[in-house]
């Protein structure tokens with residue numbers, strides 16, 4: 398197809414006509430230039446608006462509210478707590494009151510140390526009515542859970558790195574490829590021109606200052622969710638760590654990373670090691686009765702360090718429930734699926750997880766774990782046998 402061509406002569410004529418006209422009315426040319434400039438300037442503003450960074454968007458969404466509740470996932474870990482303090486800092490910068498809340502417990506010594514060392518005010522809730530504000534910002538998870546009425550909460554904003562379908566009414570930022578949610582929050586602070594300042598720095602910086610506790614908390618969140626930047630990282634984790642670097646307080650970092658461990662946790666670990674049943678390269682250990690269910694996964698982590706052992710399952714009983722925790726560095730064993738298959742035959746039991754890490758809970762009645770009339774159905778030894786069978790793929 399031939400394109401219609403405009404003869405060059407015609408263009409020249411038009412240009413000349415405009416020139417002649419323009420010369421006769423210079424104010425018109427001025428007005429046209431002004432209009433063009435205004436158009437370009439407003440276009441530029443629109444483009445900048447559309448492409449504004451996520452941190453600026455969240456900041457604006459927060460500024461629209463007088464108060465918010467920042468909700469962490471149940472039994473919050475350092476990543477969740479770090480995100481909460483980062484969002485609260487951003488909120489306070491725009492005059493919005495932020496209350497940090499969570500469901501469940503903070504039992505793991507590292508999580509407790511994080512909370513104590515950074516002097517965090519975190520409120521525990523059991524019911525939806527205890528939420529401190531109507532507008533809820535979810536961090537490190539995308540669907541409210543773990544308290545009564547959680548399903549009724551429609552979050553105002555969601556910032557997360559887990560898969561799932563939860564969204565916020567005003568703002569959603571879900572980056573499943575990221576190793577830590579704290580990375581996203583650190584990026585927000587950088588987006589809005591934040592400057593991390595060290596523990597001894599003079600407070601002379603213009604703009605948003607990121608205090609040392611916030612920067613240190615965010616770095617710790619990144620470290621703990623990525624096994625000290627060795628697992629599941631993207632380039633963004635390293636960039637965020639570099640951004641936070643100026644604000645890091647090494648003393649705080651050390652105190653969080655090396656908390657005192659309760660005697661109970663150490664005893665459960667010692668029982669897991671001394672009472673282990675090793676068959677081939679798999680180890681299963683029953684640690685008996687426990688008070689702190691958080692000790693079970695820690696014992697499993699410890700047992701996996703043992704030379705020659707490639708997959709472990711530790712279980713123990715707290716109240717009427719047997720808690721199971723499994724770890725694998727053996728590509729033959731998908732731990733989550735193995736535990737799931739153990740649980741399928743037991744009424745009321747649930748288990749699952751990833752290839753390298755899994756967990757589950759078995760109600761005592763269902764398992765007839767306690768010695769009693771129904772013990773004929775299940776016994777402690779049988780549970781261990783079933784676990785070995787599942788680890789070996791005999792299911």
Ligand SMILES: [Mn+2]
Nearest residue numbers: 476537578622
């Ligand atoms: Mn996380």
